[in-house]
Amino acid sequence: MFWDWSYVWEIMPALLRASLVTIQATVLGFILAAVLGLVLAIMRMSKTNWISIPTAGFVEFIRSTPVLIQIFFIYFVFPEFGVVLPAMVAGVIALGLHYGSYCSEVYRAGLENIPSGQWEASIALNLSPYITFRDIIIPQAIPPVVPALGNYLVALFKETPLLSAIAVLELMQTAKILGSESFRYVEPITIVGAFFLVMSLVAAALIRRVEAYLNRTLRNPGGAR
């Protein structure tokens, strides 16, 4: 038979457990990417050249090299320098770093869209740079870029199978192991594909809700006229 339901039920618990690892890697990786991206974006906008230029170089370097190489580098090369990381940690850092540099460009677009008058009003009121970013600039800059950040969340999620290359027991790695044990690949690979499809759709719907919520509460609480 081409599709064996009893085999599906048999492997389902293992795949569900693995899906938790996938989700965990996604969430942790994206939190890192979202925070790091904002920091990189602000550093890149700095008027001090010795901050902005190296930051720009770093972002371009990370964006222009494949994430798989970065994963390998952190997992296999870092130990040469005495930094030994568990596979999951190395994978999350690599994904967070890679997508963080993409997110920094998104944040930068959001930050640069803030009218100069907002900065000038902040200076005229003598607000510190920290308060200016926290209370004035970031609440206005982030809501418009939530959809773009959401795209990167989904993209990062779909890249987590790369972690199977360093033997993180996420969905893809688990499916491969199950397949090689039973010589049946149709069910595990299909289920994994379906899982990614469903989760991507759920994530996209969530992002739309977050976007609407932020627009309502942060950016334009009074409603546009």
Add this chain to the structure above:
Amino acid sequence: MTTPMVKFDNVTKRYGSLTVLDSLNLEIAPNEKVAIIGPSGSGKTTVLRMLMTLERINEGVIYVDGEPMTHMQKNGKLVPADERYLRRVRGNVGMVFQHFNLFPHMSALKNCMEAPLHVLGLSRKAAAERATELLDMVGLGDKRDQYPSQLSGGQQQRVAIARALAMRPKVMLFDEVTSALDPELVGEVLNVIRKLGTEHSLTMLMVTHQMGFAREFADRVCFFYGGRIAESGKPDEIFNDPKEERTRQFLSAVLEAS
């Protein structure tokens, strides 16, 4: 003679090879109201922007209340001010902008509370009281919970005035504050400024195209032309009997248009 509240000492500002202000010398007494008029590109807005430290100056020193604003003392010498020094002295000056520049994501009240809360370190209660008082003063006590997008241009500008006043500056700068308003909303903003002038002891500098208001309100009018003060004097002298040909041309062009 008392210390001038604002003093421009040989201040020059250039953008590349373009000299916007050419060794400006100007002293403004405490509580004096000065109107700055002149054609566009004459450097009049730059005067305010330099005083608010939004622009760095190339030469000279600006003093506010006897203290250097653009420079600081270091080993007995004046050196260009750093960020920390600027943060300390900038509180003496407040500014209202042509395009209001309210924070669109905050209510009128929050707009007026933000800086007193985080710069002056007022408690939430004290900041709210001060903001409410000032919003009452500009006639917007009932709009305190509205957001800028829910207010008219004139109302937004009055909130912006209240927001600047909440920092208790000694010097207030008004940069073409009625230029972006519909004509029927100009009056309400000018009334607030008038009220400020009579009820508070504030030094005011305003760049304006409202010649009638400048004439009635200002103690002194400075006519800027080509990065210099071409003529200055009491409003009556400037408007009735200008000495300079350029002043005469400018005034007749402006008065003809209105």
